[in-house]
Amino acid sequence: MQTFPFRHHNPAGPAYRRGWVDDAVAAIEADQCRTADTHLIRLIVPALSGIDIYLKDESTHPTGSLKHRLARSLFLYALCNGHIREGTPVVEASSGSTAVSEAYFAEMIGVPFYAVMPRTTSAEKIAAIEHYGGNCHLIDDGRALYAEAAALAARLNGHYMDQFTFAERATDWRGNNNIAESIFTQLQGEPRPLPDWIVMGAGTGGTSATIGRYLRYRQYPTRLCVADVEHSAFFDCFRTQDRSQTCDRPSLIEGVGRPRCEPSFVPGVVDRMMKIPDAATIAAMNVLSRRLRRPVGGSTGTNFVALCRLASEMREANVTGSLVTLICDSGERYRQTYYEPAWLAARGLNPAPFEAALSSFLATAEPLALDVDDMVNPQSVPGPTAS
Numbered sequence: 001m002q003t004f005p006f007r008h009h010n011p012a013g014p015a016y017r018r019g020w021v022d023d024a025v026a027a028i029e030a031d032q033c034r035t036a037d038t039h040l041i042r043l044i045v046p047a048l049s050g051i052d053i054y055l056k057d058e059s060t061h062p063t064g065s066l067k068h069r070l071a072r073s074l075f076l077y078a079l080c081n082g083h084i085r086e087g088t089p090v091v092e093a094s095s096g097s098t099a100v101s102e103a104y105f106a107e108m109i110g111v112p113f114y115a116v117m118p119r120t121t122s123a124e125k126i127a128a129i130e131h132y133g134g135n136c137h138l139i140d141d142g143r144a145l146y147a148e149a150a151a152l153a154a155r156l157n158g159h160y161m162d163q164f165t166f167a168e169r170a171t172d173w174r175g176n177n178n179i180a181e182s183i184f185t186q187l188q189g190e191p192r193p194l195p196d197w198i199v200m201g202a203g204t205g206g207t208s209a210t211i212g213r214y215l216r217y218r219q220y221p222t223r224l225c226v227a228d229v230e231h232s233a234f235f236d237c238f239r240t241q242d243r244s245q246t247c248d249r250p251s252l253i254e255g256v257g258r259p260r261c262e263p264s265f266v267p268g269v270v271d272r273m274m275k276i277p278d279a280a281t282i283a284a285m286n287v288l289s290r291r292l293r294r295p296v297g298g299s300t301g302t303n304f305v306a307l308c309r310l311a312s313e314m315r316e317a318n319v320t321g322s323l324v325t326l327i328c329d330s331g332e333r334y335r336q337t338y339y340e341p342a343w344l345a346a347r348g349l350n351p352a353p354f355e356a357a358l359s360s361f362l363a364t365a366e367p368l369a370l371d372v373d374d375m376v377n378p379q380s381v382p383g384p385t386a387s
């Protein structure tokens with residue numbers, strides 16, 4: 001549980017107060033104080049006995065995704081840096097999830113909120129932002145997202161939150177109940193409490209940066225695998241060690257995959273990357289949703305493909321251990337897209353063969369034949385081959 005200094009903590013101290021900013025920070029901290037941690041679900045896969053699979057369920061935050069953590073951190077960072085004052089309009093560039101969470105915190109502290117998003121953003125996310133009193137500016141060219149958001153903030157004399165730049169530094173990577181610390185605390189009572197791998201996708205890259213830094217800081221033997229999507233620059237950036245890589249087509253998987261290597265992506269802490277085809281992402285989303293008896297979002301499918309590939313490798317090497325990934329958000333947000341056969345067909349996505357391969361792997365533990373671009377960080381120290 002996070003602790004924080006309550007206002008008026010020391011009645012004998014100076015009377016000086018920062019007024020509205022103190023109240024805004026206190027409101028966000030009090031919200032955190034009322035919050036329970038998200039569940040770490042153990043996925044039961046009898047065929048894979050000896051390989052324990054855990055899913056950190058970030059869909060259960062009040063605003064429905066892992067971005068609840070980031071939005072809280074970004075608001076605290078901006079308030080404590082003096083960027084947001086009473087009445088400051090807050091503007092964000094987002095594919096949707098971050099904007100939903102930021103709209104929630106903006107309403108909490110009473111500042112106007114503007115989300116600049118691609119026109120393809122799901123209707124559910126737009127409705128959620130408006131529910132919290134936020135305004136949505138939809139644009140056609142995703143590559144113009146950053147410039148449009150910066151320009152809008154300048155016009156409004158507001159603050160451009162810029163998650164893609166600040167995600168990695170707004171989160172306290174040493175602990176303070178960040179997602180990595182929470183995972184390791186929750187694993188304490190498990191048979192294999194130090195996972196072989198943690199798998200995560202990349203949108204800003206901030207969550208993977210927090211996890212990778214924390215692993216190093218605590219000297220854990222766990223490695224970090226980042227699962228990228230078909231239309232995204234991150235994998236090429238990692239492969240070539242060139243941050244100027246770009247991708248012309250926008251990602252079909254909301255929240256993950258970017259046209260450029262975002263500043264918050266920290267490839268040096270990533271041990272391995274895989275580039276998952278979109279049809280495989282959808283297939284894994286379906287397979288996992290059936291196993292959990294509730295729908296997960298697209299980016300969770302991306303994570304799950306990479307996790308299954310790692311589990312298959314461990315099986316083939318006769319290695320026991322544990323694996324962790326995230327349920328980033330719920331599938332309820334994507335009923336009209338990833339769960340809609342006509343939407344998939346219109347984009348030429350056929351998950352059926354991947355679904356068959358993944359289902360068969362989880363039922364039999366026979367090797368998963370799913371070739372994807374896969375690259376180990378050349379600077380990574382290899383892990384043990386058997387345990």
Ligand SMILES: Cc1ncc(COP(=O)(O)O)c(C=O)c1O
Binds near residue numbers: 097167203297
């Ligand atoms: C649904 C979803 N999954 C995964 C991610 C990736 O997280 P990060 O931005 O920390 O890389 C995002 C980011 O927006 C997201 O919205």
